[in-house]
Amino acid sequence: MSLESLLYGNFMKNSNEPARPSFWNEAQGEPYRILFPLGFALACIGVGVWIPYTLWPTAFPYPGQGHAVIQIQGFLLCFILGFLATMLPKVLGVRPLGQIQLLLFPMGFAALSACAWVNAPHARLAVQIVHLLLIGNFLAFILRRWPDRKGSPPANFAFIPLAFASDAIGTGIRAGIAAGLTDAGLLRLSSLLQFQAFPLLLILGIGGFLLPKLFGNAVVDPQALRNQPRSPLMAPLAMGTILLLGFVLEATSIHFRSGSLVLRLSYSIRAGVWAWFTLIQLRLFRLQRKQPPYLAAVRISLLAMSAGMALPVFFPAYLLAWEHLVFITGFLWITLSIAGRVVSAHAGRMEILDRHRKAFLGYGILIVMAAAGRITADIWTRGHWLHLACASGLALAAMAIWGRLFLPLIPLSPGRARE
Numbered sequence: 001m002s003l004e005s006l007l008y009g010n011f012m013k014n015s016n017e018p019a020r021p022s023f024w025n026e027a028q029g030e031p032y033r034i035l036f037p038l039g040f041a042l043a044c045i046g047v048g049v050w051i052p053y054t055l056w057p058t059a060f061p062y063p064g065q066g067h068a069v070i071q072i073q074g075f076l077l078c079f080i081l082g083f084l085a086t087m088l089p090k091v092l093g094v095r096p097l098g099q100i101q102l103l104l105f106p107m108g109f110a111a112l113s114a115c116a117w118v119n120a121p122h123a124r125l126a127v128q129i130v131h132l133l134l135i136g137n138f139l140a141f142i143l144r145r146w147p148d149r150k151g152s153p154p155a156n157f158a159f160i161p162l163a164f165a166s167d168a169i170g171t172g173i174r175a176g177i178a179a180g181l182t183d184a185g186l187l188r189l190s191s192l193l194q195f196q197a198f199p200l201l202l203i204l205g206i207g208g209f210l211l212p213k214l215f216g217n218a219v220v221d222p223q224a225l226r227n228q229p230r231s232p233l234m235a236p237l238a239m240g241t242i243l244l245l246g247f248v249l250e251a252t253s254i255h256f257r258s259g260s261l262v263l264r265l266s267y268s269i270r271a272g273v274w275a276w277f278t279l280i281q282l283r284l285f286r287l288q289r290k291q292p293p294y295l296a297a298v299r300i301s302l303l304a305m306s307a308g309m310a311l312p313v314f315f316p317a318y319l320l321a322w323e324h325l326v327f328i329t330g331f332l333w334i335t336l337s338i339a340g341r342v343v344s345a346h347a348g349r350m351e352i353l354d355r356h357r358k359a360f361l362g363y364g365i366l367i368v369m370a371a372a373g374r375i376t377a378d379i380w381t382r383g384h385w386l387h388l389a390c391a392s393g394l395a396l397a398a399m400a401i402w403g404r405l406f407l408p409l410i411p412l413s414p415g416r417a418r419e
Contacts (some may be wrong), residue, residue: 043075049070097141108130159239160205163201166201207277
């Protein structure tokens with residue numbers, strides 16, 4: 001009897017049974033096991049910074065820039081890369097991440113997070129350099145394996161290279177500004193490309209093939225996607241290009257005499273592309289009404305994002321408030337909902353998605369209340385900081401419920417779940 005058997009209680013098992021892979025080896029094939037918890041921690045930090053700033057403003061520097069960086073380039077990118085690095089090797093039939101490539105991700109995110117809170121040009125430049133290295137690490141992983149692929153991804157995946165291209169351009173502009181090489185007037189364009197175009201294009205790309213299957217209660221088999229008939233790429237490429245042109249138009253609206261009209265036009269373009277996605281691609285209003293709680297949350301999230309893109313057309317004065325409607329009830333909520341499904345499926349615990357309906361309802365209500373608090377902070381400015389602190393507290397409470405449900409499942413695989 002080995003020491004390992006005594007320590008882990010496996011002495012009752014057949015000695016001929018193959019050893020189960022270690023957590024680290026499993027994480028190479030399923031990087032979400034490392035990147036989702038890291039992204040969760042970054043989300044809590046990024047959301048929670050407004051509470052100490054409101055209570056002790058003299059002791060804490062203004063966290064606006066760090067908050068934005070941590071939320072998008074930290075939390076959201078962690079979940080994006082965790083999801084893509086887990087799914088794409090299965091879709092393409094290629095080798096998973098290598099050990100060094102996997103290790104570079106948490107190291108890079110740790111460095112990015114540390115630099116995000118230093119209010120100095122060199123630190124802002126370092127953030128963008130580290131961000132480019134993280135993206136480059138992922139792209140190198142995919143491009144090195146692309147020639148060995150067993151099939152081609154779905155047509156909707158055409159949005160994904162557009163997303164990474166827009167992020168790279170936005171990051172390059174922001175790095176140039178931090179280094180004093182680029183006109184600071186391009187900061188708005190870089191923010192739009194990094195913080196809005198990048199996640200929106202990924203939702204169009206991944207959601208365009210994944211969400212119809214989930215809403216239709218179909219089996220999601222990444223390997224089966226290799227044998228699907230090729231669909232025309234023209235529609236995804238055209239819609240992605242139109243969306244990006246809308247962001248460029250918004251960034252240049254300040255240079256027009258009728259800037260408000262140009263801003264409204266840019267958001268009309270964005271809302272039109274999103275309507276094409278939700279009404280034609282997803283057929284959101286033709287879905288069966290009874291859905292699992294996580295899919296009901298996704299549906300409400302998509303509708304809230306529609307509102308966040310349409311409201312600036314009519315009330316452009318509160319643009320920042322409507323953007324946060326997209327960020328909180330959109331990016332945050334839909335990311336947590338899909339991530340919960342991914343974690344449950346890989347752990348062999350899909351019943352959790354139906355068993356804890358009250359918990360899903362609870363954290364959904366908290367997210368909506370957090371978004372409302374963030375919106376009112378810009379509309380009723382007298383209590384601006386208090387509203388931000390309350391919104392942060394509500395979002396943290398929602399994160400705590402999600403973490404209580406799904407973080408314990410991260411180490412589990414179907415075999416371990418039965419033990």
